[in-house]
Amino acid sequence: MIFRSKMDRGFKxxxxxxxxxxxxxxxxxxxxxxxxxxxxxxxxxxxxxxxxLILWTVLHIKYVMYDDYLYVQGGPFRSRIKYSDIIGIKKTNHIAMGFRIVSSSDAVEISYKSGFWGHVIISPEDRDLFIEELEKRRSKLN
Incomplete structure (x- = not known):
């Protein structure tokens, strides 16, 4: 399942x-x-x-849910997050700090065990559907 990034007027x-x-x-x-x-x-x-580079990073943001992991891509910046490594998922409007691949303030913060930052902030177009689907895939592994 592929989710595109929401783009706010302010971001544009x-x-x-x-x-x-x-x-x-x-x-x-x-x-x-x-x-x-x-x-x-x-x-x-x-x-x-x-x-x-700026346009590639901004216009090519996507979040893909595979069977075992979430793939987050913003241009050349990529991250694979195993569902089993996810510690928490929460809605957030604070997008100023940390590892983020966003173009909207309606964001989702995903905390996970692996990786350099330990969390990523993303902004899927349909935030509620994204969280619901992510929780479903995460619960299948537990």
């Missing part, structure tokens, strides 16, 4: 601001008469790579 505004600042700071100097070709090429390449 924030990403628009970030990408606008990035564009202005890296592209405007390219059109300056004092900029040489090498610098212009470097700035344009850096802009493409940075913007691509």
């Amino acid at each position: 505004i924030l990403m628009t601001i970030v990408l606008t600042i990035l564009t202005l700071s890296m592209i405007l100097p390219v059109f300056s008469p004092q900029t040489d070709y090498l610098t212009a090429f470097f700035l344009a390449a850096l802009f493409i790579v940075t913007t691509g």
Whole structure:
């Protein structure tokens, strides 16, 4: 079962601001008469790579429930969480701290035994259905 990430209006505004600042700071100097070709090429390449990475991370967020584990992916950032390792699941609106792959403040915090952070904060489109399905899969293993 695949869940996509919910995207808040505030998150869309924030990403628009970030990408606008990035564009202005890296592209405007390219059109300056004092900029040489090498610098212009470097700035344009850096802009493409940075913007691509941001868009990949933001637009490719998904949460996939497999038979034995939950797969969380946001661009290049990935995590596999075994259902048997899950300690707790709770709704949260506090998304500022910790390992998070979210684009909404309507989030779910999953605490688990393994992994570097010990928890992940995610924002599935249908938070209640996601929690219900995760609890079902978790209880099958216990």
